[in-house]
Amino acid sequence: xxxxxxxxxxxxxxxxxxxxxxxxxxxxxxxxxxxxxxxxxxxxxxxxxxxxxxxxxxxxxxxxxxxxxxxxxxxxxxxxxxxxxxxxxxxxxxxxxxxxxxxxxxxxxxxxxxxxxxxxxxxxxxxxxxxxxxxxxxxxxxxxxxxxx
Ligand code: IDP
Ligand code: MG
Numbered sequence: 001x002x003x004x005x006x007x008x009x010x011x012x013x014x015x016x017x018x019x020x021x022x023x024x025x026x027x028x029x030x031x032x033x034x035x036x037x038x039x040x041x042x043x044x045x046x047x048x049x050x051x052x053x054x055x056x057x058x059x060x061x062x063x064x065x066x067x068x069x070x071x072x073x074x075x076x077x078x079x080x081x082x083x084x085x086x087x088x089x090x091x092x093x094x095x096x097x098x099x100x101x102x103x104x105x106x107x108x109x110x111x112x113x114x115x116x117x118x119x120x121x122x123x124x125x126x127x128x129x130x131x132x133x134x135x136x137x138x139x140x141x142x143x144x145x146x147x148x149x
Contacts, residue, residue: 003082004081005125006083007124009132014073015070022107023107027077027089031145036132039071047064047068083121094111095110096111
């Protein structure tokens with residue numbers, strides 16, 4: 001399976017609830033590599049661009065209000081099959097249905113405030129990483145552990 005990069009957001013609820021470290025730890029423990037890391041406040045325009053496929057949906061105003069309500073932490077994460085692996089670690093969209101052991105399954109109850117975002121395809125990942133990071137903010141480095149992962 002090829003090495004991919006994907007975008008993860010620790011959403012405002014994760015920041016407010018003090019869960020950033022525990023969420024990032026799950027990706028590190030899995031053997032994924034953090035290649036970009038940034039805290040920022042999402043504005044209306046970025047919310048609309050990032051969630052463009054949802055812009056016409058009923059829940060978009062609620063989603064936009066939530067994602068702009070407090071800072072988030074954006075991560076670019078690299079590893080074998082990273083797009084799908086990250087989505088598995090996150091759990092399904094509604095935390096009430098998410099399997100225990102996943103981030104949403106362990107920490108969430110609320111459909112909108114579901115703690116994390118992960119790109120849903122390689123094409124989305126490329127688009128979304130560019131939205132949150134400039135090229136020089138993505139770090140190309142090897143880990144001594146790479147051959148064990
Ligand atoms: P995903 O984050 O699992 O990829 P999407 O369907 O892409 O799920 O939805 C984007 C985000 O919008 C969700 O993570 C959640 O925060 C919010 N959301 C999704 N569906 C609903 C809904 O029906 N009501 C309110 N918020 C929703
Ligand atoms: Mg999505």
